[in-house]
Amino acid sequence: MSTSSDSAISSLRFPFQETVEAEGHLIDSQILELVFDEVVQYGGRFEVEEFRIGRTNEEPSYLRLRVATPTQDAMQRLLQNLSANGCYPVAGGDARLQRVERDCCAPEDFYSSTNHRTLVRVDGEWLEVRNQRMDALLVVEQGAVYARRLRDLRAGDAVVVGLHGVRVIPGAKERDRHAFAFMSNGVSSERQVEMAVRQTASLMRHTRERGQDVVIVAGPVVIHTGGVEPVSRLIRAGLVQALLAGNALGVHDIEAALLGTSLGVRLRDGRLEEHGHRNHMRAINRIYHCGDIRGAVEQKVLTRGILYECVRGGVPFVLAGSLRDDGPLPDTVTDMNRAQDLYATHLRSAGMVLCLGSMLHSIAVGNMLPSWVKIVCVDINPAVATKISDRGTGQLLPVITDVGLFLDLLARHVDGGDDRHRDPEHSLSEEIE
Ligand SMILES: NC(=O)c1ccc[n+]([C@@H]2O[C@H](COP(=O)([O-])OP(=O)(O)OC[C@H]3O[C@@H](n4cnc5c(N)ncnc54)[C@H](O)[C@@H]3O)[C@@H](O)[C@H]2O)c1
Numbered sequence: 001m002s003t004s005s006d007s008a009i010s011s012l013r014f015p016f017q018e019t020v021e022a023e024g025h026l027i028d029s030q031i032l033e034l035v036f037d038e039v040v041q042y043g044g045r046f047e048v049e050e051f052r053i054g055r056t057n058e059e060p061s062y063l064r065l066r067v068a069t070p071t072q073d074a075m076q077r078l079l080q081n082l083s084a085n086g087c088y089p090v091a092g093g094d095a096r097l098q099r100v101e102r103d104c105c106a107p108e109d110f111y112s113s114t115n116h117r118t119l120v121r122v123d124g125e126w127l128e129v130r131n132q133r134m135d136a137l138l139v140v141e142q143g144a145v146y147a148r149r150l151r152d153l154r155a156g157d158a159v160v161v162g163l164h165g166v167r168v169i170p171g172a173k174e175r176d177r178h179a180f181a182f183m184s185n186g187v188s189s190e191r192q193v194e195m196a197v198r199q200t201a202s203l204m205r206h207t208r209e210r211g212q213d214v215v216i217v218a219g220p221v222v223i224h225t226g227g228v229e230p231v232s233r234l235i236r237a238g239l240v241q242a243l244l245a246g247n248a249l250g251v252h253d254i255e256a257a258l259l260g261t262s263l264g265v266r267l268r269d270g271r272l273e274e275h276g277h278r279n280h281m282r283a284i285n286r287i288y289h290c291g292d293i294r295g296a297v298e299q300k301v302l303t304r305g306i307l308y309e310c311v312r313g314g315v316p317f318v319l320a321g322s323l324r325d326d327g328p329l330p331d332t333v334t335d336m337n338r339a340q341d342l343y344a345t346h347l348r349s350a351g352m353v354l355c356l357g358s359m360l361h362s363i364a365v366g367n368m369l370p371s372w373v374k375i376v377c378v379d380i381n382p383a384v385a386t387k388i389s390d391r392g393t394g395q396l397l398p399v400i401t402d403v404g405l406f407l408d409l410l411a412r413h414v415d416g417g418d419d420r421h422r423d424p425e426h427s428l429s430e431e432i433e
Contacts, residue, residue: 018091048065086168096164100153101155204352212351212352219360219361246321321336
């Protein structure tokens with residue numbers, strides 16, 4: 001940190017000074033504005049030493065800025081926030097590393113990751129962090145850098161401390177806005193849902209064409225609103241590579257498949273089934289008799305529904321436990337660390353995640369993903385999408401609507417209303433009677 005006197009900033013009032021630089025789509029990604037706001041927020045001053053604007057839609061802009069604060073503490077916190085926006089000190093060198101002394105115990109000054117692409121300078125070379133996610137530590141191991149959660153830290157690990165030698169590349173706003181456009185206010189809500197469906201369908205296809213996975217994250221409201229058939233069709237169309245959910249989705253999907261109700265309400269006509277309140281427990285009991293969900297499919301007890309399609313199509317699913325769970329189903333993973341690990345494993349190859357009516361699981365997944373993976377979040381409550389984007393997920397398409405309606409439109413769009421796979425001799429209403 002210098003106390004230069006050739007700057008226009010008073011070194012008496014602002015003795016702690018540093019030169020920082022940033023490169024990227026600084027204007028249309030609003031990074032410039034964010035950087036200036038951060039300096040002011042910490043009671044500091046800035047002076048632009050150099051600014052070069054990118055002259056084409058590909059060319060990045062470059063900013064070199066002198067920042068100054070009245071206290072050292074303010075400077076430390078300012079640099080931390082600037083680095084999260086891709087603005088880092090010019091005076092560099094390698095990242096500082098410190099050995100971990102005890103499992104799960106990091107040095108006090110550890111660097112905590114964002115979900116943006118990050119580079120770490122090791123032996124003069126900038127290395128890209130692997131398994132990028134937020135709220136992780138950066139561990140340098142055999143010439144590579146890994147984002148590692150605190151609970152996975154082991155004695156002897158070399159973790160990055162401080163901010164020097166770390167570069168964050170914040171997500172740039174998509175230049176190809178047709179691929180992932182945001183809804184404009186002037187469009188009616190029905191039209192917005194139609195547009196969102198079209199974009200989602202095309203994103204799913206593009207993701208598969210690029211060889212990446214489409215992952216569905218879903219809550220039980222998918223079943224209550226009639227989403228079983230549309231999701232089944234998406235799975236059969238080969239457009240889903242993993243399903244991440246909780247116990248409730250499994251329970252109600254199986255209840256619907258075996259008994260034609262969801263939480264005791266008949267899916268056929270929306271009326272409450274007599275003694276229907278015990279149907280979800282009957283469903284769980286039936287699965288226990290078969291060992292687990294796969295066993296129920298193999299024994300032909302479970303012959304339809306989302307989980308049936310997953311087993312039949314070899315699509316992996318994870319049902320994470322929670323305090324609210326009934327049963328739970330034998331497949332539900334009640335060790336929360338293990339459930340998080342399994343979610344993370346299936347998200348590793350995701351190019352796109354479709355979050356459907358689960359605040360808990362959608363936000364959890366948002367926290368696990370790097371910022372460049374696209375998320376379509378369908379929920380009746382706008383707060384869910386806001387929460388995900390607040391944590392820095394740049395590639396989010398929020399769809400505020402009923403999830404059953406959205407899924408129905410999506411499945412029609414994807415397979416043109418194809419119902420070849422429906423078995424007319426096996427309708428839900430017949431099972432109830
Ligand atoms: N019987 C059970 O075992 C049981 C029952 C319920 C929940 N749970 C468990 O509790 C946890 C949280 O459950 P959750 O994810 O359902 O709850 P949640 O509150 O986290 O999310 C539910 C979301 O659905 C949205 N929503 C409601 N109606 C909608 C509609 N028509 N269209 C679109 N969105 C709609 C809400 O706005 C909310 O964001 C999960 O782990 C779940 O498995 C268990």
